[in-house]
Amino acid sequence: MPLDAKEIRRRRSSSLVYTEPPESLEQLSDQAALPNLNADWVNAKGAWVIHFVLIVLGKILFDIIPGVSQETSWTLTNISYVAGSYLMFHYVRGVPFDFNSGAYDNLNMWEQIDNGDQYTPAKKFLLMVPIGLFLLSTHYTRYDLTYFIINTLATLAVVIPKLPAAHRLRIAFFSPPPDDA
Amino acid sequence: MDLQETQNTLVRLFNDANAQFHKMPGSAIILRYIKSSYQDDPVRSAIELLLFLFAVRYMLSPSYSTQKKVKLTEEEIDELVDEWTPEPLVAATTPTDEAENEKRPVLVGPTGPKSKLSNGRTVTNLASYNFYNFVGNEMLKEKAIQTLRTYGVGPCGPPGFYGTQDVHMKTEADVAAHLGMPACIIYAQSFSTISSVIPSFCKRGDIIVADKAVNFPTRKGIQISRSTVRWYEHNDMEDLDRVLQKVTKEQAKKPLTRRFIITEGMFENTGDVSDLPKLVELKHKYKFRLILDETWSYGVLGRTGRGLTEAQNVDAREIDMIIGSLSGPLCAAGGFCAATNEVVEHQRISSSSYTYSAALPALLATTASETISMLQEQPEILTALRDNIKAMRAQLDPRSDWVKCTSNVDNPIMILTLKPEVVASKGWNTEDQTQLLQDAVDECLTNSVLVTRVKAYPLGLGVNPRDEGWQPTPAIKVCVTSGLTKKETEKAGITIRHAITKVVKSNKWSK
Structure with missing residues (x-):
C-alpha cells in the first residue's frame, strides 16, 4: 500500500473548484503525533471573550479618531473584525509551529478546528459573532444603503467559507494550486 | 358564548405573554431594535431576517464528524482480533544467514591491530575503524x-x-x-x-x-x-x-x-x-x-x-x-x-x-x-597512517588484475570493487559478486587477515525491491591502521591480493 498521497493529490489545471483530498495514513499519524496548538485554543477558557474585547477595543479606536461618524465607525469595526477573522480562519493555511512535520499544511484554521467536525460549539459561536456584529452595525448605521451593502458583503465573506458545504473546498481564484508533493 | 370565552382567554393569554415579555430583561431593547429596523424597507429587513433564521438553524444543527469512521460490532472486533497474527519483529534466519553466522569471526579480548579470535588464532585486524590505534x-x-x-x-x-x-x-x-x-x-x-x-x-x-x-x-x-x-x-x-x-x-x-x-x-x-x-x-x-x-x-x-x-x-x-x-x-x-x-x-x-x-x-x-x-x-600521527595507506594501496590497486580501489588516496577505508571489465567478461550479477567477495574475505581470514565487505542497504518495511534506490556495488572493505608497521601492512596487502586472485581463479568462479 503506498503511504504517499502523491497519487491522489492531483489537480487539473483547468478545474476551478476542487476538494482537498483526504489525508494519507502517514499524514494522519503526523497530525495525531502532537496536539494541534494552532486550532485547539478556540476551545480554551476565555477564547470566546477575546472576540468581544477586540470588537469593543476596535470600536473605541475608531471612535476616538476625529471626524469619524458613528456610521463609519461601526462599519469600520465590522470590516476590520471580518478582515481579521478571514485572514486567520480562512486564508492562512498550515500551523505556525513545527510540531506535525507540516501535516496540516493544506488545511486552513477553520478546517483544523475540532478535527474538521461540523456544528461544534466553537464553530457555532464563531459563526454567531460576525452575524451578531452585522446586525448591530446595520442597526447603528441607520440603514444607510451604502453602509448596508458594504457590511452585508463583508459578513457574507466570512459566513460562506464557514458553511459545512465549503469544507475543504478550494476555488482557484482565491487559492494558489497545491504542491504536488 | 363559547366564541366569546375563547376570545377572552386568547386576549388574556396574549396580555399575559406581553406582560411577561416586558418584564424580561432586555425586552425593551429588542422591541426598539425591531421597531427601528423596519424603516420602510422590506428588502433589508428580509435579508436581516434571513440571516437571523440561518443563524438559528445553524445553532440548532447537531454536530457531526467529517472523518470517515468504520463502525464495528463486538463480534466483528473479536473476529479481527482472532484473525490477526503479528508479523515477526525479526525475520526468520535464512540458510544463507545461518551459513554466514557460522563463519562469522568472533573477537576475544580487546580489539587492536592484532586481534585474537574465539578459535584461538591471532589475526591482523583490518576490519575496524581503529585507524590511529588510539585503542591501544x-x-x-x-x-x-x-x-x-x-x-x-x-x-x-x-x-x-x-x-x-x-x-x-x-x-x-x-x-x-x-x-x-x-x-x-x-x-x-x-x-x-x-x-x-x-x-x-x-x-x-x-x-x-x-x-x-x-x-x-x-x-x-x-x-x-x-x-x-x-x-x-x-x-x-x-x-x-x-x-x-x-x-x-x-x-x-x-x-x-x-x-x-x-x-x-x-x-x-x-x-x-x-x-x-x-x-x-x-x-x-x-x-x-x-x-x-x-x-x-x-x-x-x-x-x-x-x-x-x-x-x-x-x-x-x-x-x-x-x-x-x-x-x-x-x-x-x-x-x-x-x-x-x-x-x-x-x-x-x-x-x-x-x-x-x-x-x-x-x-x-x-x-x-x-x-x-x-x-x-602531532600531525605525524596522520602522516604515519598515510604512509601505511600508500603501502597498502601499492599492493592492491594497480597490481591486482581483478579489483580496483574506488577510495580517495587519503582514505584509510579501501573499497575494493571488482573491475567492470572483469565482471562484464565473466557475466557476474550482483549476487555472484557478493558471494565471490565473501569467499575472498573468508580466504583472507584463513591467511590470518581480517577484512570485511560493504553491505547492501536493508530494504525498508513494505518497500518493493524495485524501488530500493541506489545500492552500493559489492566490495571488500580494508581498513588500514597505523598500529601496524609498513612491512606488516604490505604483507597483509599481499595476502589480500593473493586471496582475491585465488578465489577468482578457483574452479567455482573461473568457468
Whole structure:
C-alpha cells in the first residue's frame, strides 16, 4: 500500500473548484503525533471573550479618531473584525509551529478546528459573532444603503467559507494550486 | 358564548405573554431594535431576517464528524482480533544467514591491530575503524579512567535534563575550534546524529537535493523529514547543477520553503570525496543550504584531520552544517553537528536524538577532546597512517588484475570493487559478486587477515525491491591502521591480493 498521497493529490489545471483530498495514513499519524496548538485554543477558557474585547477595543479606536461618524465607525469595526477573522480562519493555511512535520499544511484554521467536525460549539459561536456584529452595525448605521451593502458583503465573506458545504473546498481564484508533493 | 370565552382567554393569554415579555430583561431593547429596523424597507429587513433564521438553524444543527469512521460490532472486533497474527519483529534466519553466522569471526579480548579470535588464532585486524590505534594508547586509557573516577559511567539523563556536564561543553568547544566553526553540538550516537539533524530542519514541502550514494543514516534522516527529495547522480556536479536548476524553476511561483543540498564529505560506500568548492559555488548560485556529512572524513582528511574543508581549502563557515563522528578514528563515541550558533541552539530543543537520548558518557567526551588535541598537535600521527595507506594501496590497486580501489588516496577505508571489465567478461550479477567477495574475505581470514565487505542497504518495511534506490556495488572493505608497521601492512596487502586472485581463479568462479 503506498503511504504517499502523491497519487491522489492531483489537480487539473483547468478545474476551478476542487476538494482537498483526504489525508494519507502517514499524514494522519503526523497530525495525531502532537496536539494541534494552532486550532485547539478556540476551545480554551476565555477564547470566546477575546472576540468581544477586540470588537469593543476596535470600536473605541475608531471612535476616538476625529471626524469619524458613528456610521463609519461601526462599519469600520465590522470590516476590520471580518478582515481579521478571514485572514486567520480562512486564508492562512498550515500551523505556525513545527510540531506535525507540516501535516496540516493544506488545511486552513477553520478546517483544523475540532478535527474538521461540523456544528461544534466553537464553530457555532464563531459563526454567531460576525452575524451578531452585522446586525448591530446595520442597526447603528441607520440603514444607510451604502453602509448596508458594504457590511452585508463583508459578513457574507466570512459566513460562506464557514458553511459545512465549503469544507475543504478550494476555488482557484482565491487559492494558489497545491504542491504536488 | 363559547366564541366569546375563547376570545377572552386568547386576549388574556396574549396580555399575559406581553406582560411577561416586558418584564424580561432586555425586552425593551429588542422591541426598539425591531421597531427601528423596519424603516420602510422590506428588502433589508428580509435579508436581516434571513440571516437571523440561518443563524438559528445553524445553532440548532447537531454536530457531526467529517472523518470517515468504520463502525464495528463486538463480534466483528473479536473476529479481527482472532484473525490477526503479528508479523515477526525479526525475520526468520535464512540458510544463507545461518551459513554466514557460522563463519562469522568472533573477537576475544580487546580489539587492536592484532586481534585474537574465539578459535584461538591471532589475526591482523583490518576490519575496524581503529585507524590511529588510539585503542591501544595507554595515555588515553589513563585519562578515561581518571574521568570515570570523577564523573561515573554515564550522566543517565538527556542533555537538556541534567545530562550536560562541563566535559561535554568542553568537547563541543574543542570540535568547534578544531573545525573553525562558531558552534557545535554533541550527540550521543554517531548513527543517529544526521538522521536527527535533517528532520529537525526539514518538514513537508521543503526541498532536499541529495547525492544518490549518501550513507544509510542520512537516507533515514531524509525519509523521516518527509521532505520532497530530488536525487542527483553520485558526485556528478553537472547533474547537481541540472537538478538545482530544475528545482529552482519549479518552485519559482510557489511560496518559499527551506532548501538543502545533502551530501557526504567522504562516501561510506564508495570511498571517494566530494568536490567541495564546486558544491559551495552551486549552493550560493541557487541559494540552497549545504549539509555535509563528514562522518568518515573528520579526523582523517586534511593536515590536522579537520576533514574535507581542510583537505580542499574551503572555509568551514561556508558550509551550513558539518556533521561528523567522534567514534571510529577518534576512539570515543557519538557525533556532532558544527554550524552557526542559531543552527546549533535550534537543535538543543528540536532534534529528537539530542533531546530524547541520554548524553554521551563523560569519559568518552574527554577521550574525544584528547584525541582531537592529539591530531592537532602531532600531525605525524596522520602522516604515519598515510604512509601505511600508500603501502597498502601499492599492493592492491594497480597490481591486482581483478579489483580496483574506488577510495580517495587519503582514505584509510579501501573499497575494493571488482573491475567492470572483469565482471562484464565473466557475466557476474550482483549476487555472484557478493558471494565471490565473501569467499575472498573468508580466504583472507584463513591467511590470518581480517577484512570485511560493504553491505547492501536493508530494504525498508513494505518497500518493493524495485524501488530500493541506489545500492552500493559489492566490495571488500580494508581498513588500514597505523598500529601496524609498513612491512606488516604490505604483507597483509599481499595476502589480500593473493586471496582475491585465488578465489577468482578457483574452479567455482573461473568457468
